[in-house]
Amino acid sequence: MANKVSVWTDNRFWQRSAxxxxxxxxxxxxxxxxxxxxxxxxxxxxxxxxxxxxRVPGPTxxxxxxxxxxxxxxxxxxxxxxxxxxxxxxLFQEKEKFFGRDxxxxxxxxxxxxxxKLGSQTKNCMNCHTLLGNGAYYAPDLTKSWLDPAxxxxxxxxxxxxxxxxxxxxxxxxxxxxxYPTHARxxxxxxxxxxxxxxxxxxLKHMSSIDTNGFPRNFGKIQGAVNGK
Amino acid sequence: xxxxxxxxxxxxxxxxxxxxxxxTLFLHxxxxxPMFWIYRQEKTRxxxxxx
Numbered sequence: 001m002a003n004k005v006s007v008w009t010d011n012r013f014w015q016r017s018a019x020x021x022x023x024x025x026x027x028x029x030x031x032x033x034x035x036x037x038x039x040x041x042x043x044x045x046x047x048x049x050x051x052x053x054x055r056v057p058g059p060t061x062x063x064x065x066x067x068x069x070x071x072x073x074x075x076x077x078x079x080x081x082x083x084x085x086x087x088x089x090x091l092f093q094e095k096e097k098f099f100g101r102d103x104x105x106x107x108x109x110x111x112x113x114x115x116x117k118l119g120s121q122t123k124n125c126m127n128c129h130t131l132l133g134n135g136a137y138y139a140p141d142l143t144k145s146w147l148d149p150a151x152x153x154x155x156x157x158x159x160x161x162x163x164x165x166x167x168x169x170x171x172x173x174x175x176x177x178x179x180y181p182t183h184a185r186x187x188x189x190x191x192x193x194x195x196x197x198x199x200x201x202x203x204l205k206h207m208s209s210i211d212t213n214g215f216p217r218n219f220g221k222i223q224g225a226v227n228g229k
Numbered sequence: 230x231x232x233x234x235x236x237x238x239x240x241x242x243x244x245x246x247x248x249x250x251x252x253t254l255f256l257h258x259x260x261x262x263p264m265f266w267i268y269r270q271e272k273t274r275x276x277x278x279x280x
Contacts, residue, residue, distance in 0.1 A: 005276050005279055006275075007268055007275060010271055010275060012274075013267065013271040016267045017267055020260075020263060020264065020267065021260055021264075024259070025260075032242055035241070036242075039240070055238060073235050074235045074236075074237075075235070211237050213236070213237075
């Protein structure tokens with residue numbers, strides 16, 4: 001009969017286990033990194049025209065109408081670009097004027113988004129707001145702010161700013177935020193110019209078209225939480 | 230337990246992240262089960278050495 005041995009107090013067992021777990025986890029994480037890079041790479045204008053659904057659509061998505069609709073299949077709301085085909089997929093057909101135009105080229109739209117991104121970093125929006133899960137919750141989450149009912153036609157923000165379109169109302173608000181009483185915690189004036197505001201609104205419109213797997217959950221439905229009603 | 234793939238872009242990671250149970254089952258079967266094999270190998274080795 002073999003002598004009783006203790007595997008649990010044996011160094012080699014722990015070394016091999018640790019090497020296996022660490023090595024496998026490393027392989028999994030490196031694979032996950034490449035998988036994620038592919039999924040979050042931005043689409044192109046051709047993708048939009050050919051009806052290819054990308055998690056992050058190309059910059060020319062600002063030419064299209066974007067809505068946020070419940071997908072029964074996925075169990076949460078998804079951004080719908082240019083109309084819904086009835087099964088929760090985008091049709092990429094219905095356009096929407098953005099500052100009077102719906103024919104921005106890929107370069108023009110890309111430049112606008114770039115200006116907006118730099119603007120959001122310069123003015124440090126994340127110091128108070130949340131963008132795609134990064135930032136603070138002192139001020140409303142901006143991930144889907146373009147789709148916030150308060151900014152839609154007939155919403156309070158267009159009436160308050162005296163503008164007749166969503167993008168103009170947003171741009172006006174961004175230039176003079178401390179003029180408009182929105183929340184108890186009002187946004188301070190950050191010296192945003194008209195051109196920067198246009199870029200920022202384009203940046204927000206594009207961000208709302210990103211498929212975030214339903215984040216933030218129940219957007220626009222929780223009273224007093226997301227859109228500050 | 231096994232949900233249909235609903236992510237916008239089907240991928241291996243979307244499949245294992247369908248829910249907490251799917252992820253747990255996957256990680257345990259792929260990481261913990263081979264450790265039993267390591268355990269048995271080491272046990273056999275120690276038994277042989279102590280003969």
